[in-house]
Amino acid sequence: MLDIKFIRENAAKAKELLAKRNVDLSVIDDVLKLDAVWREQKTKAETKQASLNAASKGVGEWFGRLKKVANAAPGDEIVKALGRTPENPDEAKELLRVLGDEVNVLARVAEDRLKDIETRLLVVPNFPSDATPVGKDETGNVVRKTWGETPKFDFAPKPHWDIGAKFGMEMEVGGRISGSGFPFFRGPLARLERALINFYLDLHTRDHGYTECWVPYMVRGETLQNSGQLPKFIEEMYRLDDRDAGLFLIPTAEVPLTSYKAGEIVPHEQLPLRLTAFTPCFRREAGAAGKDTRGFQRVHQFNKVELMVVTRPDKSAEEHETLTRCAEHTLELLELPYRRLELCTGDMGFGATRCYDLEVFAPGMQKWLEVSSCSNFTDFQARRAKLRFRDENKKTELCHTLNGSGLACPRVMIGILENFQTKEGKVRLPKVLHHYYGSEWL
C-alpha cells in the first residue's frame, strides 16, 4: 500500500508516478478529499472525547466527595464539558451520555472515511522506480543482459511436449484426475522434478546464504493482503469453503514468507533476513484460458523454490541485484542460456517498484520462457504487513521486501528438455544435476 502521508504532501508527484503505470489518477483526488474529511472529523471527535474523558474522571471524584460531604459541588472539568453545572450526579450522567453519543457519531464518520481511504489504496499499485523503463505493455520491456548461447542443432529441435512423452509426461492423466493444467509425471520427469528442488535448495542454503523454511500451503485472506494478492487478485486464487474458514491455497511461497515477521519490529542486527522455501504453487490463471495450453508452460499447480529478503530501505536496491544474481547463478549452473529483462512500468507486477524477469530460451517452441521474476517491493508490502525494524537510533521504520523465484520447476524443465535434446530423442542433463538425478541422461 502507498503511504497516505506521501500522497498528501506530494500529490503531483504521486500522480506523475502512477500515470506511468496506467492507473486511473482520479483515485488520488478521491483519497485526498477523504483524507481531508477524515482528519477534520477526527480532530473534532478527539477534542470532544478529551473533555468527555476528563468529565468522566470528574464524576468518579465527585462521587467520592459526596460520600464525605453531602452537598459537594461537581468538579470544573464536568462543568466545562457540559457547559453548565449539573444539579446532581444523575443529571451529569445523563448529560454525559448525550455528549458520548455525539462523540460516537463524529468518531464513526472519521473511521468510515479512513476505511474508505484504505479500500481505495489497497488496489493501487506501487510507484515505479526512477530506473524503470516507461512503457505500455510487455513490448516496453528492456533486455538488460543475455548469458550463454542457444545450442546449435543439426535437426529441427522438438517442443517439450513431444520430447516429454517418452519421459513420463502424462498430461492426460492429470487432466482425467483433476482437470487440464494439472500435470502428472511418471518416472524420469518426476525424478527430475525432485532433483531440481533439491539442487535449488542446497545451492541457496549452502552458497547463497539463505535460510530454508517450510511453510503452510494454505493461508488466511489477511496473509494474502499483506503481500498484495488481495483484495485485487482474488480471481487468481483457489479458495477453500467456509468449513475450512475460507483459507486460500498459496500462489507462491512469497505469500507465507512475506508474513513471516508481519506485525513485528525486527532489531536492525537481524537484517537482512534471507529466506528460501520450496512449495507447490496454485494459480487459477483466470483470464489466461486458451493461452500456452500445450505441454506444461502454464499450469494450475507447479513447484517452485522462492527467495525472499527483508532488508532496511537503504540496502534494498543492492539486495535486488544480489537476489537476481542468485537466480541467474542457478541458471548458469544449469547451463541454460537466459536473458535478463527489466520490466517496464506497464508490465510490472502490482507491488513491485522494480522488477527483473529471467527468461530461458526454449528452442523447440522458439520462445522465451519466464523462469524467475525478481522484484523489489520497497515498503509496499511492509506497510500492509506492518513489518518494521528498529534502527541504531531506536527509531522504527518500515522494512523493504524483495523476492524472486529461484527457480520455478516446469519451465526450467522445458528449458532442459528443449535445449539438451539430441537427434536421437535423448536428453543430456547439466553436470550439476548428475548427482541429484543419479545419471547423466534423462
Next chain:
RNA sequence: GGAAGGGUGGCAGAGUGGUCGAUUGCGGCGGUUUUGAAAACCGCUGUGGCCGUAAGGUCACCGGGGGUUCGAAUCCCUCCCCUUCCGCCA
C-alpha cells in the same frame, strides 16, 4: 471432534469497573560513586494516529472485532491463537 485453562509493555509477572498506558522484578539506556570494573544508588526506558513551525497538546491500543456503562485491561457476546488432557489419525 470433546473437555479444561490461558492470551497484559523486550521478557517475567500483578492488576476483576473509576485518578491504570498500566504495581513490581529482570533486561536495556543515561548519571552518581570508582584508578578501572563490579556492586550500590538515582533517573529514563512501548506503538501508532491527529493538531502544532516548534515546544507541546490530544486520542487510540492490555490477542482481533462488537456490546453494556458517565467511565472497561477489568463485565457481556463473538472470532482467532496458545497450553494441557481425551478421542481419532498420517
